[in-house]
Amino acid sequence: MKLSYDLHIHSCLSPCGDNDMLPSNIVGMAALKGLDVIAVTDHCSCLNCPAVAKLAEAYGITALFGMELTTEEEVHILCLFDRLEKAMDFGSYVRTQYLDIQNVPEIFGEQLIVDEDDNIIGKEDTLLINATQIGFEFVHGLTEEYGGIMIPAHVEKKANSLLANLGAVPEESRFTCFEMKHIGYRDEICEKHPYFRNCKMITNSDSHYLEYINEPVNFIEADEKSAQAVLKALKNINN
Amino acid sequence: MKISELTAKNLFATVNDGGNGDTEITKPFACDLLSFAMSKASSGCAWFTVMGNVNTIAVSVLADCACIVLCEGAELDEVATQKAQQQNVTVYRTDMPVFDAALMLYKEMQ
Secondary structure, eight states: OEEEEEEEEOOTTSTTSOTTOOHHHHHHHHHHHTOSEEEEEEETBOTTHHHHHHHHHHHTOEEEEEEEEEOTTOOEEEEEESSHHHHHHHHHHHHTTBOSOBOOHHHHOOOEEEOTTSOEEEEOOBOTTSOBSOOHHHHHHHHHHTTEEEEEOSTTSSSSSHHHHHSSOOTTOOOOEEEOSSGGGHHHHHHHOGGGGGSEEEOOOOBSSGGGSOOTTOEEEOSSSSHHHHHHHHHOTTO | OBHHHHHHHTSSEEEEOOSOTTOBOOOEEEOOOHHHHHHHOOTTOEEEESOOSHHHHHHHHHHTOSEEEEOTTOOOOHHHHHHHHHTTOOEEEOSSOHHHHHHHHHHHHO
16 A cells, blocks of 8 residues: 655754644644655654644554764764664664763753653753764664664765765675665666665655655555554555 | 955855854865764864765754865755755855865965
């Protein structure tokens, strides 16, 4: 079945995410728009995923869980999991790889952890937009180990992308799915970097504000409307 | 050299005038990884980089840079431009490579 998706949405936990990006507002907006599958992917943290899980269940929306990881080389990678617990375990590991630099909320923005009822239950003190100590080459193995998938984010962008920061797809790469912000560049990047020809491509809003969450215009073919089926579909390059 | 003097020399095109013309530039500083720039850029430096995204502006404010010089034809994206305006950060751009641009400023400062 065809499922509409937006798998790259930032909440108020990301310093650059608007404080209106409460999990309740995100899931509510996704429901209003009629999206089938969403993922809230904050920078280097899954701490707002528990609220998303409860809300998604209440609204009947399928959710994947995870984060937008920043590697040592400042490459952004979506790391998605089909179960909350897997994402939280992965998040706990990533936390051990943070650089010890504190957020300055007046400059970068607040990093709010909230529950499903919009209560602020914590603030992340470490600056989340920073690099972690995880090198790009290790991300595939790590996400596999925790039962998820790595998806290099907005690969055509001029900053914080696989192509901008590393210059090319490393030879030893094993990822099978990538994200583009502007899909019009797909042919161009596939020509320059043939590795992408054998990958599935997805496109998401990368929204930091409620109004930018995608309409149901992008679809993925999955066996059923479940997180497991969507993860399986993301890993399958043949559909 | 003050920011106003650098602007007047027209070595680099001005992308955003942060209104800090009286700020004294201490030295050129070149780095592209924000996690390094964040802890290594010194107050008053002119930061030469190819990273034109919103976090570059935030790091520049945090490190108290005098200005940012985007090199190699890199451009500020829309969100970063807005942030530069809001935070009064002076941003220049040039098609020159990072080293050449930084060296040119260094020589001008002697």
